[in-house]
Amino acid sequence: MKDCIIKWMVIGIGILSIIFIICMDFHAIGKSPNIILKGETLISLCPNETYQEQGYQALDFNQQDITKQVKIKKYHDKWIYRVQNKKGNQATAIRKFVREDTDAPIITLEGNAEETIYIDTLYIEPGYHALDHCDVDLTSEVKQTGEVNTSVVGIYPIQYQVTDHAGNQTEAIRTVTVIPKPEITDKTIYLTFDDGPSYTITPGILQILKEENIQATFFVINHSDDLNYLIKQAYEDGHTIGIHSYSHNYRYIYTSEDNFYNDLLQMSNKIENITGQKTKIIRFPGGSSNTVSTFNPGIMTRLTSFVHEKGYFYFDWNISSGDAGEVKSAEEVYQNVVQNLGNHANLVLMHDFENNYYTLNALRRIIAYGKANGYTFLKLTEGSPTMHHKIYN
Ligand SMILES: [Zn+2]
Incomplete structure (x- = not known):
């Protein structure tokens, strides 16, 4: 009987222990922590993209923050977040990744x-x-x-x-x-007349230009003030007045930069007094390629950059009429010009000094040829092609 009682007591304690353990476990379930994932739990990623964590939080059953205890296991297709509280109760959360690249480059x-x-x-x-x-x-x-x-x-x-x-x-x-290459349409002729004005030639040239309704450029030098009216008339007719030289004395102007500049300013002032307009358009006596200045080595190299720095635009030429001595007839002047015209800008050197009848007599034919062959006659401006020569000194 006593044995039996002891036996039943042992069985009873065992059953109570099991009930107690079960109750303890149920009690523990109610005391688990919780993990909250921020952002989506199903994420679309590129094949090799690393997921940038959007955040998470772990709270224990008593709302205590145990986020720092979270451990993350990172797999290619998912991250598993785990946390365990002091009582050994765990919580788990999973973020899954769908990895694909469906967008074309x-x-x-x-x-x-x-x-x-x-x-x-x-x-x-x-x-x-x-x-x-x-x-x-x-x-x-x-x-x-x-x-x-x-x-x-x-x-x-x-x-x-x-x-x-x-x-x-x-x-x-x-x-x-x-x-195909375009038709070249900028067939232009810039007629330029140096060393004037003159009693015998300039009035006739101005008359022809007016009748032909074209504009040209006069690179003037200092003559008698009695001729000033021709500079004024040329200016009022719409032609360009450029500075050539006051003295046109090579020995003087090419001896030094100072001489050159004094001479240039003298002519500049004279032109301004006649026309009321300053001009920055110049032509070197003899052109920038002249060798008449070699008594002063390097002067042209220095002057060409000097005038540029002073804001002047110097113009040479790509067609010479040869009227400064070589030619023996108006026909030669005409041929020298028209034979050398090209489908581009043509800057023609001529002269209107006294008694240069070859040029005066060739001018109308040159203009007629140009007009008949689709050329446009223009005066020089600061933006015109400068046709700079090679400098030899
Ligand atoms: Zn000259």
């Missing part, structure tokens, strides 16, 4: 998608960029096909292809059109 063409170039000119690839959502810069992986034959008129497509590491492909096309 984007090719951006520098320059125009439709380029047009003239035949026999150089074609330079303007360049491109390829960017991908997942691979970032794919520029170096772009394959370019197609070539431009710049010596044959035609339309040439250039293809640009790139594939990202997920196999998404993109193509861009540039069309290069090679066109």
Whole structure:
């Protein structure tokens, strides 16, 4: 009987212990911590992208913050967040990643998608960029096909292809059109008259220019004030008055920069007094290529940059009429000019010094030839082609 009682007591204690343990466990479940993930729990990522944590928080059953106790196990397709409180109760949260790259790269063409170039000119690839959502810069992986034959008129497509590491492909096309060279339309003639004005020649030249309704340029020097009216008339007729020289004395002006500049300013002032206008357009006596100044080595090299620094524009020429001594007839002046005209800017050197009848008598024919052959006559301005010569001194 006593044995039996002891036996039942042991069984009873065992059952009570089991009930107690079970109750303890239920009690513990109610005391678990909790992990809250910020942001989405299902994230779309690029294949090799590292997930940038958006945040999380762990609170114990009593709302105590135990975020610092969270441990994260990082896998390629998920992160597992775990936390355990002091009582040994755990909580778990999972963030899953869907890894894929479905976006094709984007090719951006520098320059125009439709380029047009003239035949026999150089074609330079303007360049491109390829960017991908997942691979970032794919520029170096772009394959370019197609070539431009710049010596044959035609339309040439250039293809640009790139594939990202997920196999998404993109193509861009540039069309290069090679066109024939344009008709050169800037056939211009700048007539320039040096060393005037003169009683015998300048009035006739002004008369012809007026009748032909064209404008020219006069690089004047100092003569008698009785001739000032011709400078004034030329200016009022709309021609350009440029500074040639006050003295036109090579020995004097090319001896020093000071001499040159004094001489230039004297002529500049004279012109301004007559016309009321300052001019910055000049021509060196003998041209910038002259060798008459070699008694002063390097003077032309120095003067050409000097006048530039002072804000002057000096003009040489690419056609010489030869009327300063070489020619023996108006016909020669005419031939020297028209034979050398080209489909570009033509800067013609002539003179209106006293008794230069060859030029006066050739002028109307030169103008007629120019007009008949599609040339436009213009006066020099600060923006006109300067036709600078090679400098020999
Ligand atoms: Zn001269």
